[in-house]
Amino acid sequence: KFFCELRPGLIGWLMINLVFLTEAYQKTGTFPPALTMVVAFQALYVADALWFEDAILTTMDIITDGFGFMLVFGDLVWVPFLYCLQTRFLQEHGDSLPWYCLAGIAILNMVGYTIFRGSNSQKNEFRKNPYNPELAHLETIPTSTGKKLLVSGWWGMCRKPNYFGDILMALSWSLACGSSTPLPYFYPVYFTILLVHREMRDSEHCAKKYKASWDRYCERVKYRICPLVY
Known part of the structure; x- marks a missing residue:
């Protein structure tokens, strides 16, 4: 599972993106701004997964x-051949957005990445060593299993801040494609449905595992994925 999650799918996705970028350069003699930006964003996403690969050991x-x-x-089909949808669209249809729109999209992507990486790193460090002095300021709720549930920091904003960051990044990749067709927006719509369903499965599992402690946790952290919305 570890190999398939991190190696063929993610690296294949990046390689396909680079093929699209090369094809665009051969056609135009330049690197189209929107396409180049989305390839860079997705390359950062893949690099992040590979660099912080030990964090996947604490995922569902x-x-x-x-x-x-x-x-x-x-891992082997859906990720590499569907996640490149935006770059394929931009390679086929070209850029249409002005620079200031691309700048706003870049900011949205980095906000999403900051939330995604910050929350994942905090969760992973806490699970590896709940007594880490650097995490001593975080509030927790004890459970009957001996584990503690985070209710402050990134994880005090909502129950799945990493999902929220993931969705913001997915949306930014599609926004770079403009609004001429809804096709590039399939990915963030599908991904949001996937993450909502995953959060529901995880919540059901935690309710059975932590019982009263989970009820206390849900009272403290009311929002599931998006603060003030859901």
């Missing part, structure tokens, strides 16, 4: 999900 995919069709097909 590794801990609870079996290595069945969903993960095999998702």
